[in-house]
Amino acid sequence: MALRTRLTELLGIQHPIIQGGMAWTATAELVAAVSNAGGIGIIGAGQMPTDILRSEIRKAKELTDKPFGVNLMLLTPHIDEIVDMVIEERVHAVTTGAGNPSKYMAGLKGAGIKVLTVVPSVALAKRMESIGADAVIGEGMEAGGHIGELTTMVLIPQLVDAVSVPVVAAGGIADGRGVAAAFALGAEGVQVGTRFMCADECTIHPDVKQQVIKAKDRDTVVTGRSTGHPVRVLKNRLSREIEALDRENRAEEIEALGSGKLALAMRQGDVQMGSLMAGQVAAMVCDIQPAAQIVSEMISGAEGVMSRLGTLPKSR
Numbered sequence: 001m002a003l004r005t006r007l008t009e010l011l012g013i014q015h016p017i018i019q020g021g022m023a024w025t026a027t028a029e030l031v032a033a034v035s036n037a038g039g040i041g042i043i044g045a046g047q048m049p050t051d052i053l054r055s056e057i058r059k060a061k062e063l064t065d066k067p068f069g070v071n072l073m074l075l076t077p078h079i080d081e082i083v084d085m086v087i088e089e090r091v092h093a094v095t096t097g098a099g100n101p102s103k104y105m106a107g108l109k110g111a112g113i114k115v116l117t118v119v120p121s122v123a124l125a126k127r128m129e130s131i132g133a134d135a136v137i138g139e140g141m142e143a144g145g146h147i148g149e150l151t152t153m154v155l156i157p158q159l160v161d162a163v164s165v166p167v168v169a170a171g172g173i174a175d176g177r178g179v180a181a182a183f184a185l186g187a188e189g190v191q192v193g194t195r196f197m198c199a200d201e202c203t204i205h206p207d208v209k210q211q212v213i214k215a216k217d218r219d220t221v222v223t224g225r226s227t228g229h230p231v232r233v234l235k236n237r238l239s240r241e242i243e244a245l246d247r248e249n250r251a252e253e254i255e256a257l258g259s260g261k262l263a264l265a266m267r268q269g270d271v272q273m274g275s276l277m278a279g280q281v282a283a284m285v286c287d288i289q290p291a292a293q294i295v296s297e298m299i300s301g302a303e304g305v306m307s308r309l310g311t312l313p314k315s316r
């Protein structure tokens, strides 16, 4: 079974599932597993040094001969150097996040790299389309990590009406029902982060996977609004300390307190003082499973919903 869309054509993949490029989380093992399963894995560059990211890309090339990509986190200070390296390594696709990638579009496209930009708004989506983005990923505020203000349900149909390139839905999607819902809104693919945190192949600390599995519906919170970079995380001691500073608009202290905390959680397993970035769907993630099983359950679940509703895409 397959759900073919303009996104699967664009990327040369079997299933319209993009694994979110999560910093300190989406390493070569997970990326290759998702790509080998017929979706597309995306390495989370985050604030990684250029040489480490290059070796992660080379490791992924060893582990899969399928298309994979890199997420460019545009707030990272050495982003220019990272973009040059990604162009040299000729990755198949990049996704961009946490900013406006206009400056890099021509260089990436010129190298034949597919560019999919995460957009939190219609205005940015139109701008990205006008400068050559191959697709836009609309990320709702249900997502984990750095988020915009709109929900997926509200953002996606507006993007679909505003641009002609394929729209991918992100934020709040963890199973086949979410995929079918995204398709109902007009999306041609989904990006999934949180569920892949609990893939067997995901190299984050096992204690963080357990926190995701334990999470219930109201266990995430958005912190750091006063800094201008709001971030959704699982509640813990760090999130409570940041919330207290947020209430007093102590943005600089939040930046200082937050520094290095994502790696502290994901790599060292400090679930109290680390930043447990995860989406609201953490409550729907109940098992650790192989990435291939996650992909196949999401696709078969979506097909089940769509065939019951009579909405399977005509192109099948």
Ligand code: TUI
Pocket: 023, 046, 073, 075, 096, 097, 098, 099, 100, 118, 119, 120, 124, 139, 144, 145, 146, 147, 148, 229, 231, 277
């Ligand atoms: O990028 C993400 N999620 C992330 S990045 C990250 S690392 C980080 N850590 C601490 C603070 C900030 C970042 C953790 N999670 N998702 C994609 C995304 N992009 N969500 C929202 C946006 C976005 C926001 C504004 C994209 C473009 C944008 O444009 C503003 C402009 O300049 O027009």
